[in-house]
Amino acid sequence: MTEDFTERKARASAWFRTLRDEIVAAFEALEDTQTEGPFADLAPGRFEVTETTRASDDGSDAGGGLMSVMRGGRVFEKVGVNISTVYGALAPRAQAAMAARKGVPGMDTDPRFWASGISLVAHMRNPHAPAVHMNTRMFWTPQTWWFGGGSDLNPCIEKPEDTADFHKVLQDYCDKHDPALYPKYKAWADEYFFVPHRGRARGVGGIFYDDRNTGDWEADFAFTQDVGRAFLPAFLPVTERNRNLPWTDADKEAQLVHRGLYAEYNLVYDRGTKFGLETGHDATAVLMSLPPEAKWP
Template sequence: MTENFQEEKTQAAAWFRQLRDDIVTAFNGLEARQPGPAPAGQFEVRATTRTAGDGSDAGGGEMSVMRGGRVFEKVGVNISTVFGTLGERAQTAMAARKGLPGMKEDPRFWASGISLVAHMQNPHAPAVHMNTRMFWTPHAWWFGGGADLNPCIEYAEDTAHFHAEMKRACDPHGPALYDELKAWADEYFYIPHRKRARGVGGIFYDDRNTGDWDADFKLTQDVGAAFLPAFLPLADKRRETPWDDADKDTQLRHRGLYAEYNLVYDRGTKFGLETGHDPDAVLMSLPPMAKWY
């Protein structure tokens, strides 16, 4: 059994909110630097809610979404803190995957995190995903998260830069950790029915509980803090690269892969929809436009 962890929960939720604020500020600055006849894009912020099966409040969060910007065609930076009891399907899945048989007797949970997905106007600028989260039950706590780059037009130097920043975040926590989390991302972000990855990878981890909450939270903070140094220079460099209709077609077809993965395989999408969270917030990751043949 785990203690209530109220101080740790508060600390984690506050940090996810601060990270959201830092990223939104940086993205607003990038939008403002991009020339264009239309006004720079602005984030629209609205509250999201989660309702328990009996209709009671079960937490929520905030969606921060920019649509139709000069740099960002659609970007969402969501935060949430939700709680309550897991439904029977979620109890069974968690008991099996996490090794927590006590979930059926006491299915309470609490979860907080940040989730980000950016789809870019310029096909040469890579799409990107990042999330970090903390999960608590009376039986165990853990952290999860990561970031992965999803270019439709690949540049080897961009991939190398992104991975170098992810490695920089991991290295203080163990010399082998980056290789472990990179391999985890390669496996997790693979699309079996397409027999290919959805992008050029990054890092991913789940169920992180070494027994040292402070150390595991510090890793999660370092991963989240690495996002802007890893991604922002790439978006800044590629935002004015000339592109044509063929490039846009390549981008839209690649977005189809992203949509397929998130709707079919992504655990966060499944968990959010099964536990009654705001579906618009859960499906924020989907691109505004995509193409299939």
């Protein structure tokens, strides 16, 4: 692939930063408006922002990002919104895995890569308010490029109206590009977010896609931007109608056990976790997705 991607990489990286800023502002505003419930007397939660770096074998610049984490808020017990732009050469293990999974010609001999994206996981105070995950990313090698990402809802107390509303927003944004995308990527999410050793899904799904390269970078970037834009209108209304509901000790127990399932999935199966750790990115940022407290039956 001879095309110069410098400008496109910069645009993608800048978009993920813009999306991060919008989400952080919306979440802090949600904290400000939480004036009911047992945590209303706390100071509204705010994100702590830390720069992260990727370690390289030779000490050269390998990129990094921003880790933004809020802990102990009124609405959010823990939420992280991370962005990163990393580059360099893949370690042999990651290089072999990428060559095998992607089938990228030349990946086995040329390990250079560039990757940028945003990753978000929110664990809520109220057991009635579902946890949520969202990420979008762009990956480049000298041979090819692709986009990936998605979002999925993870309630411990499932409510059909929450599931329907969350999915409806995702479908609306997908349909702007192609009505075939939502059913395709919903099915992919149902498969991807399944926990084989538990025999169940980790939540009520959403959309998931990877390896998106139609040959039209602008169209694929536009779609990936809309996947990110869909997140707040899909998630905020669900949170707002559940955040003040009363809960019982049994509800809290269900939340903690479900968080255990979430942690199992992220540590055993999640591609992003594996890629981040294998490529030397800041381990604290990679494992930001883990809940602050969990239980196992």
